[in-house]
Amino acid sequence: METAFDNSAIAGSAREFLTFTLGREEYGIDILKVQEIRGYDAVTHIANTPEFIRGVINLRGHIVPIVDLRIRFGLSEPRYDAFTVVIILNIGTRIVGIVVDSVSDVMTLRAEQIRPAPEFSSTLGTEYLLGLGALEDRMVILVDIACLLEGPEMGLSNPETAIQSEVATA
Amino acid sequence: MKTILAVDDSPSIRQLVTHTLKDAGYAVIEAANGVEGLAKAKGSQVQLVLTDQNMPQMDGMTMIKNIRGLVQHRSTPILVLTTETSDAMKAQGKAAGATGWLVKPFDPVKLVAVVQKLIG
Amino acid sequence: MAKNLSQFHQLFFDEARDHLAAMERLLLDLDPAAPDAEELNAIFRAAHSVKGGAATFGFADIAAFTHKLENILDGIRKGERQLRSEMIDVFLASGDALLGLVEHHQHGSEAGAERIAALGAQLDALTNGDAGMPPRPGEQAAESAPLEDESFGLFEATTDPAAEDDSFGLFEATAYPAAEDDSFGLFEPTEAAPGRAFAHSGIAGEVDDSFGLFDTPSEASPPQPLPGADGVPAAVSPGSARAPVNAAEEAAQARAPRRKTGGENDNSIRVGIEKVDLLINLVGELVITQSMLAQGMAALDASAHENLLNSMTQLMRNTRDLQEATMSMRMIPMNAVFSRFQRLVRDLSAKLGKKVDLRISGEQTELDKTLVEKLADPLTHLVRNSIDHGIETAERRLAQGKSETGLVRLHACHQGGAIVIEVSDDGAGLNRERILAKAAERGIPVDANASDAQVWDLIFAPGFSTAAEVTDVSGRGVGMDVVKRNIQSLGGRVEIRSEAGQGTRITIRLPLTLAILDGMSVAVGEEVFVLPLAAISESMQPQQGALRTIGGHDEVVEVRGAYLPVVKLHQVLNIPARSHGVQDSILVLLDDGKRRIALSVDALIGQQQFVIKSLETNFRRTEGFSGATILGDGRVAFILDTDALVQHATRH
Numbered sequence: 056m057e058t059a060f061d062n063s064a065i066a067g068s069a070r071e072f073l074t075f076t077l078g079r080e081e082y083g084i085d086i087l088k089v090q091e092i093r094g095y096d097a098v099t100h101i102a103n104t105p106e107f108i109r110g111v112i113n114l115r116g117h118i119v120p121i122v123d124l125r126i127r128f129g130l131s132e133p134r135y136d137a138f139t140v141v142i143i144l145n146i147g148t149r150i151v152g153i154v155v156d157s158v159s160d161v162m163t164l165r166a167e168q169i170r171p172a173p174e175f176s177s178t179l180g181t182e183y184l185l186g187l188g189a190l191e192d193r194m195v196i197l198v199d200i201a202c203l204l205e206g207p208e209m210g211l212s213n214p215e216t217a218i219q220s221e222v223a224t225a
Numbered sequence: 226m227k228t229i230l231a232v233d234d235s236p237s238i239r240q241l242v243t244h245t246l247k248d249a250g251y252a253v254i255e256a257a258n259g260v261e262g263l264a265k266a267k268g269s270q271v272q273l274v275l276t277d278q279n280m281p282q283m284d285g286m287t288m289i290k291n292i293r294g295l296v297q298h299r300s301t302p303i304l305v306l307t308t309e310t311s312d313a314m315k316a317q318g319k320a321a322g323a324t325g326w327l328v329k330p331f332d333p334v335k336l337v338a339v340v341q342k343l344i345g
Numbered sequence: 346m347a348k349n350l351s352q353f354h355q356l357f358f359d360e361a362r363d364h365l366a367a368m369e370r371l372l373l374d375l376d377p378a379a380p381d382a383e384e385l386n387a388i389f390r391a392a393h394s395v396k397g398g399a400a401t402f403g404f405a406d407i408a409a410f411t412h413k414l415e416n417i418l419d420g421i422r423k424g425e426r427q428l429r430s431e432m433i434d435v436f437l438a439s440g441d442a443l444l445g446l447v448e449h450h451q452h453g454s455e456a457g458a459e460r461i462a463a464l465g466a467q468l469d470a471l472t473n474g475d476a477g478m479p480p481r482p483g484e485q486a487a488e489s490a491p492l493e494d495e496s497f498g499l500f501e502a503t504t505d506p507a508a509e510d511d512s513f514g515l516f517e518a519t520a521y522p523a524a525e526d527d528s529f530g531l532f533e534p535t536e537a538a539p540g541r542a543f544a545h546s547g548i549a550g551e552v553d554d555s556f557g558l559f560d561t562p563s564e565a566s567p568p569q570p571l572p573g574a575d576g577v578p579a580a581v582s583p584g585s586a587r588a589p590v591n592a593a594e595e596a597a598q599a600r601a602p603r604r605k606t607g608g609e610n611d612n613s614i615r616v617g618i619e620k621v622d623l624l625i626n627l628v629g630e631l632v633i634t635q636s637m638l639a640q641g642m643a644a645l646d647a648s649a650h651e652n653l654l655n656s657m658t659q660l661m662r663n664t665r666d667l668q669e670a671t672m673s674m675r676m677i678p679m680n681a682v683f684s685r686f687q688r689l690v691r692d693l694s695a696k697l698g699k700k701v702d703l704r705i706s707g708e709q710t711e712l713d714k715t716l717v718e719k720l721a722d723p724l725t726h727l728v729r730n731s732i733d734h735g736i737e738t739a740e741r742r743l744a745q746g747k748s749e750t751g752l753v754r755l756h757a758c759h760q761g762g763a764i765v766i767e768v769s770d771d772g773a774g775l776n777r778e779r780i781l782a783k784a785a786e787r788g789i790p791v792d793a794n795a796s797d798a799q800v801w802d803l804i805f806a807p808g809f810s811t812a813a814e815v816t817d818v819s820g821r822g823v824g825m826d827v828v829k830r831n832i833q834s835l836g837g838r839v840e841i842r843s844e845a846g847q848g849t850r851i852t853i854r855l856p857l858t859l860a861i862l863d864g865m866s867v868a869v870g871e872e873v874f875v876l877p878l879a880a881i882s883e884s885m886q887p888q889q890g891a892l893r894t895i896g897g898h899d900e901v902v903e904v905r906g907a908y909l910p911v912v913k914l915h916q917v918l919n920i921p922a923r924s925h926g927v928q929d930s931i932l933v934l935l936d937d938g939k940r941r942i943a944l945s946v947d948a949l950i951g952q953q954q955f956v957i958k959s960l961e962t963n964f965r966r967t968e969g970f971s972g973a974t975i976l977g978d979g980r981v982a983f984i985l986d987t988d989a990l991v992q993h994a995t996r997h
Binding site: 097099102110115116117119120149150151210212213 | 626627629630633872917918919920958959960961962963964965966967968969970973975979980981982983
């Protein structure tokens with residue numbers, strides 16, 4: 056495999072990304088997957104689940120799981136206060152919330168501004184990266200958030216559906 | 226706008242007939258059986274009646290006989306939309322007072338052509 | 346202009362299914378010796394409607410096959426053919442085959458071409474094999490070309506036969522001021538009709554005419570048959586039985602509005618279940634908002650806010666009524682699943698050479714649609730079991746002084762907030778020795794002094810089958826364990842009662858709906874959990890001295906002479922508790938129908954109805970929880986899977 060950069064995945068002229076920070080790194084996800092951004096509040100803990108699964112919230116009648124990406128990737132110390140941000144995402148038919156340090160902005164990247172991610176081992180497997188976005192002096196790590204959250208190690212879906220999505224993304 | 230009364234117990238066929246005729250610029254009133262068809266023929270200004278034969282509660286022929294008994298519908302064209310084209314059916318249809326018949330499956334183009342010939 | 350008909354296909358498929366279901370129901374009701382004329386008519390109409398729709402929407406295979414079926418049915422309803430019970434079998438199989446074709450067109454499943462061909466041949470044989478009943482004129486030709494859309498209208502016979510224009514008949518007709526002229530009799534003299542029938546019967550039969558125009562009747566004519574019409578019935582049916590049949594037909598039609606056959610939808614609308622569920626969800630939200638308001642207002646001074654509090658009470662009543670009304674929209678009668686069993690019993694008893702009657706009662710009892718659908722498989726399994734293993738052969742029954750025909754009963758009724766469904770038979774009953782032997786063979790430990798109820802429960806053990814050999818009827822790879830699991834997954838329970846020689850009764854108890862749970866909320870540490878009320882037998886503060894330990898740490902509690910294992914909920918869930926030890930906690934006794942445990946929690950909060958939310962919609966199945974709900978303060982609480990808790994306790 057020459058590159059993890061999948062041109063077809065981000066073909067077309069320009070795409071919009073919501074950027075957020077985890078520790079000192081800046082990440083970007085497809086804006087079309089973002090439903091809303093809200094504070095961290097009233098999370099019900101789920102017994103016997105990994106620490107990064109914070110629990111579930113009632114989002115207007117929907118039971119939505121909340122995943123703390125800071126804990127998942129060990130990139131910063133989790134703090135839960137009035138400034139903690141949850142990004143509510145639409146992944147396929149599911150709604151999932153992710154906790155991040157802060158949301159930066161929405162940036163538009165044209166295809167030529169997206170570079171292939173180098174092949175190296177990182178907490179975030181290269182298979183979940185769309186590439187690296189370069190805008191002036193910023194480098195934004197573009198994540199295929201659907202792929203990441205549906206991946207088996209997140210444990211967000213029933214085992215059999217996780218396997219299915221693995222096959223689908225293979 | 227000319228109004229057509231479409232009587233059929235099958236919602237899908239009714240929908241198809243209505244869709245076809247509306248596309249051709251007619252107003253359509255629907256009825257699901259003979260009893261309903263007769264009631265609507267009595268109460269509405271319809272220029273043409275298109276009816277199925279086999280229906281629950283009141284079949285097409287019985288309905289046609291009854292519609293023909295209404296003063297305002299003595300000469301209203303009535304078409305039987307039917308799968309049955311036996312001569313017996315035709316004789317029955319004629320006896321009941323139908324103007325003509327059209328075989329199911331019907332060709333929408335032909336349906337419109339027939340209707341246009343009858344009421345313009 | 347080719348019309349895109351696919352937009353109407355869904356409607357046609359739904360309709361065809363309805364008609365085929367109605368046809369099956371009617372066929373099963375039919376008494377071959379004395380068929381009800383109205384029912385015969387309704388059966389014919391069902392087939393006829395399927396054919397009409399199929400032909401219109403371009404499903405030639407369905408139309409062609411239904412045409413064969415319709416032909417015979419038409420003959421029977423007109424009294425030209427004698428109905429025989431083996432015909433009903435063929436008709437039923439034909440209905441199945443047609444359903445297969447509908448499936449095929451809708452979902453691309455296997456069409457079953459061989460079965461269709463074989464049944465088609467059987468239908469042909471039935472059509473042709475009626476000695477003494479001449480086939481209807483044109484029947485043969487019609488079958489060879491049932492769907493031919495050749496149209497040479499009424500008038501073509503008398504004009505140029507070479508003209509192939511589809512619209513020919515019409516143009517010809519309207520060339521004369523036909524529709525306007527009351528008295529015109531120019532087209533097709535009526536006397537010509539019989540002659541035409543002969544002329545065409547050999548070529549394209551009766552389906553040659555795509556459309557045509559009759560001459561309009563004279564004003565006075567409507568009810569009077571035209572002279573030519575006299576000859577027509579003679580050509581159709583030379584039999585003298587026609588008149589009485591006609592009378593019966595008319596009588597049937599007069600009765601039709603009172604007793605609707607297959608037309609229950611007259612006063613209903615078809616709504617997608619997702620719309621109903623959306624509404625139920627929204628009402629659930631409203632209930633939560635309302636209870637949040639009520640909670641917020643509880644602190645208000647009642648005398649100063651009397652009006653507001655009264656309005657609040659009214660709102661509470663309104664929302665509760667609204668919730669009940671919306672929930673009832675999901676309710677459908679059990680008949681939806683019971684109705685399929687007449688067919689199953691008929692087929693199965695024939696196959697096994699047994700005589701079995703099925704008696705159904707309480708079929709109007711309503712239950713949540715989802716539950717009804719999910720009950721179909723378990724009930725099918727139980728009914729199959731009854732016929733296969735329960736009901737004895739006719740000889741054996743006679744030898745035991747029973748009536749030759751076995752009886753299987755399906756019964757449903759409401760009991761409190763639950764529905765009870767019973768499948769019972771008057772067969773041989775369960776065999777204690779055989780079950781014990783089998784259990785020993787499978788290595789399932791059993792107390793030799795086990796009660797009958799305990800022994801019967803063994804048949805729910807995974808892999809257990811009471812049949813000496815796995816027959817192709819009951820042995821389909823699913824056992825009673827699957828039945829029990831399915832029922833449990835719906836929040837229900839299964840009980841068996843059996844008496845040797847008298848029969849077996851299996852009782853299923855289910856909540857009325859999957860959407861609402863009667864529950865008890867309990868507190869553990871800072872968290873709140875919900876227990877299904879149905880699983881709670883009682884709750885208590887442990888008495889001084891009632892707690893004992895086994896092996897140093899496993900605690901048991903003595904409740905009226907029985908020792909129950911104590912399960913500490915905070916320990917199972919790995920969360921901190923408020924109470925210091927079991928002595929200080931509240932014990933909730935849970936009962937899964939077989940075993941009992943005492944669950945220790947910090948406090949009982951209250952009993953209420955909870956709107957059940959699936960965890961799997963956005964998350965996944967989670968061990969220990971059967972779902973989630975939203976509390977009055979808007980927070981999520983988990984509903985505990987009590988069966989898992991009981992199993993957890995008895996495993997350790």
